[in-house]
Amino acid sequence: MPIHKEKPVLDCPFRETLDVLEGKWKFAIIHSLLHHGTLRFKNLERDVAGITSRMLIKELKLLQVHGIVLRRPYPTVPPTVEYSLTECGRSLEPVIEAIQAWGVQNRAALAAKIN
Amino acid sequence: MPIHKEKPVLDCPFRETLDVLEGKWKFAIIHSLLHHGTLRFKNLERDVAGITSRMLIKELKLLQVHGIVLRRPYPTVPPTVEYSLTECGRSLEPVIEAIQAWGVQNRAALAAKIN
DNA sequence: TACATTGGTGTAACTACTTGCAAAAGTATA
């Protein structure tokens, strides 16, 4: 039986936010949904360069649980599932914009240092 | 011989930024340095709740390489090493502030969903 | 004398993340 490892209670809004947005893909997914509004699963997968369906599904589920992403399935064949941001998710726009702005401003510096 | 796995070239300022800030601790470290200005290693370790010296060192090294963090050692005993943000690092303030603001605004909602 | 202090490093272990591959179902197209 695995030991239950509970997260230390931090009581810090900043760290709690990071816990929700943690991982390699969440910011990129939100960025894409913010830009496109609504996307079908496959289109989202194509838009988030490098992600696998496995990971995308997993991340989307977490984001749903946290009330950031909305999932709308339709009973078609083949299946159609649309993903979009909730009101709460859209309120992350300033965060995404700030990262984007920093990236654009420091693009040259970054390019020189990443290898 | 391990296969050399190169990062796919993305040519996207947003994703490049995420690559630099990736991981569990970088935002928290930057947040702390932004708030305190300059901190000795041990004080920084105490301020970033939950981090180990091992991880802190590793992350600080990466942040130095990317020109975000500045390291200033003094020849004392026991050693004194001060860490602070560079100009470039300080320009991440809008990002940190946006995350902080979102966290404060969504605190109640987060608390209800994280377990 | 015994112990605490600081900024790290090394080793070994462990957990978490991430990937690739195959598969399902019902319709549409070649």
Add this chain to the structure above:
DNA sequence: TATACTTTTGCAAGTAGTTACACCAATGTA
């Protein structure tokens, strides 16, 4: 008939991230 399409899951395997623990040096304090 064969193959593609979409969304999602399961399994196995691999890689990356993270931790714990001990240790160093030289000084200050009890």
